[in-house]
Amino acid sequence: MKLLFITPPMGNWAPWGDRHLAVNSLHSQVAGFIREKKSAEVSVLDCRALGLDDDQMLDEIKQRRPDVVFFGAMIAAAGGAAQLNRFHEAMKRIKEALPETITVGGGLMYTAIPKKVMTENRQLDFAIVGVFGDVEYPLSELLEELKKPARNFADIRGLTWRNGDEVVLNPGRPVIGNLDELPMPAYDLFPMDKYYGYSVIPNYNEAVTSRGCEGACHFCYEWWLVDQRNPRDFSTHRTRGGRAVAEEMELLNKTYGVKALTFMDDDFSSDRQKMVDLVEALEEKKLDMSWFCLSRAQNMIRDADLVPRLRKVGMYQVLIGIDGGTDEEIAEAHKGPMKVGVKELKELVQFLRKNDISTISTYLNGFWEDDEAKIRQRAKAVDEIDPDIVMIQLLNPIPGSPIYKKAVKDNVIETDNLSLYDLEHCVMPTKHLTRHQLGELTGWAFQSFYSKPGRIERILNGYSSPYVKMKFLSFKNNAAKYEKGAAEDAVAI
Template sequence: MKVLLINPPYFNSKYKFIGLVAPPLGIAYIAAVLEENNIDVEVIDAAALEMSWETLEAEIRKANPGMVAVTALTPTISNALKTAELARKSCPEAKIVMGGYHPSFNHQEMLEYDYVDFVIIGEGEYTFPELVKTLNEGGDLSKVKGIAYREVITPPRPLITDLDELPFPARHLLPMDHYKILNQKLTTATMISGRGCPMQCSFCASAALHGNRLRVRSAKNVVDEMEHLINDHDAGIIAFMDDTFTLKPRRVADVCDEIVERGLDVYWGCTARADTLSDELLQKLHDSGCITMFLGVESADQQQLDRVNKQLTIEKIRQAFRLARKNEIRTIASVVLGMPGDTKDSIRRTIKFARELNPSYAVFSLATPYPGTRFHQEAVQNNLLKVKDWSKYTLLSPVLETVDCSLEELKKMQKTAFRQFYLRPVYLLKQAWMDGPILFKTVAAMIKEV
């Protein structure tokens, strides 16, 4: 059975306003495991290739697979379902599978569509080849853990405990020359060094999918992949896409030491949590090539941070940005506007706080309760959701009102936040020498998009 994995087209996405087109690592991991099991597999990244529906349909026909699997996030679910429908039309005999965050948490909804045969629930690397093998051999599908089909939901598959056992993502099946950051086709690669998170912030879907225990790859295995990206894919910049790369500082230090010991000539960036950063660790990060960190700020209101179970103080956030500047590491502040309990006044204070932190960049998202999160459960229970169209769940469109902010007012305040942060003369002068035309093009795109 030939397997075709598809990342569906997206025409409106939160990523477009920062010019980011990243490889779909989830299906690239699955493809690698399928290859290890001698299963014929092909990948179509319709998003990166900016495929039209007509082109995608033609490519599916050309591949002529026995199984088509489509990955989906919440804002891309409509396009993912349309892709699945196209697959059924193009290859009527093929089995159609849905996977990814949104299908995992909404498998019953997915199976209401007659062109969806199976849903992979949770991590799919080991579930997928077992499903293919069972179908090939006419085995008992109810024995395959971690799937849903029609009236059946099988027991959950245990999380993968040893991530070092997984092969590197099958990037040779991806259009690597089509990925970009800030709309620039740079030699940039992405990777993941761990899964799961014990912090349990109410708005995070990743911990719900990957578990509340952090599972990490060894420092050697992580740096082996970095070396592979440099040597085989000419990567000059590597971005770690972990939920929180710095959650275990000792492991981070080991990764930094391994990079330095091997003499790797690479710049890289990561996600970080403010209370995991020390002066010593930041110095190691800097010396090993880390140039950028993405830090969750969320709010300037301590009560709001406590309400979403952030387990972080305002002072720790301030200290993290001070230490990052001291160690010459750029920062991206992630700010959330419009959480339940937010008022116009608290939102203004949060916008002001973001400027005071003086990060290199800031992203002002609108509070979005994704399926699978405690935030979504509470929003449904309290009848807070004003928008049911999943395609609007992009972090750029308001989907719930606060105690004194309508959807329209929240959108205006988001636009104000971007303008007040990026159009400060002092900021523009300070950043222009580093980023030049790219910065101005990106700022203009951000403000236009929101």
């Protein structure tokens, strides 16, 4: 049995330029597991990293002749649901050329709406409902079943399959409680020398060390990684231990030469003990590596005592979400028991800056009650909080999320084109603004933030890490493309 993990030719999020390339973390983690279980002979084809077009991709697949091909992702920043159109186009080409090849999808969207996706895409044979990337066990069981002359797919929990013309969704399965039981990601299968960050950073890559998030915000894009039958799985946060993470970092640094690493976990620092163990392990290993992570403000505040040590072991930048323009709006996001408003966020940003750690902040426009005044108030609050870099995303109603259910009920979603579900485009208006007006106001907010005197100078010259400057200049060079996407239906992925 030969299993091939495929990333087809496709673009990037506009702010990151045309050459932002990293390992597909879902593929690397699941490939490591399948190989350890000996469920299949495993290989990887990353067309984006190798620069292959559709025809070259197909030629490569014809040469390798896999029995099963797997498509999927668990990182929204790789392009959100827009990736699925690329996946399904590639599956269609494969089926036309090699009709016996079995196609499997897993990860985001396949987990949230598997029956809908399979009904609309006949070229997809199986979809796996794996909460936050828990694809390992159902895929392994599927591969074992495919080896049998008489196959029974009904007993594989977490699998969606075809029984004639009927699409069958099997019962879900519990989440993987202990991520440390999983093997190291199979980085050796990937073209590790081809990856490049933000179009400007060589020796770059990305990793994911946890699954789930304690926040479970009603607007979060990660709802597309959650089984709608078990929404509480969203907030079941699971993480690998700090020493295991340090070992993965050491492998990436010493074996593959990675010097700039981004942790794409939604909340990398949720577990205090993980962070303590990570700091201690990295102090011992003394790696030649700088790293960036996504965190929640309340956890960075909790770990204030670790921040100077985190900087010394390579953490040069942190992304923190800002969930509104007023304390009341931020509180509505239900981020956790700690009160974190504009004042606390501002103090955190200043504290990190004093420790030579840059900040990126994200926030959303496009809630139903948004009008021009609310969007301008949000921009004013972010200006007061004063992070170094701001990335403004547009609310996409993610299937399975509370916002999606209300948007469908109210019939306000204006397009179901998945190519636009990438958090860069407006897909529905607000009560007071058209999609175009919302996109234009978001463009104004970008320009307003970066036009403040001294802000750009601080980003360019205020930190010891060269990556802060490099990432900002890349983002600046692509800002016009981003703004165009926000106001128009220009496909990026």
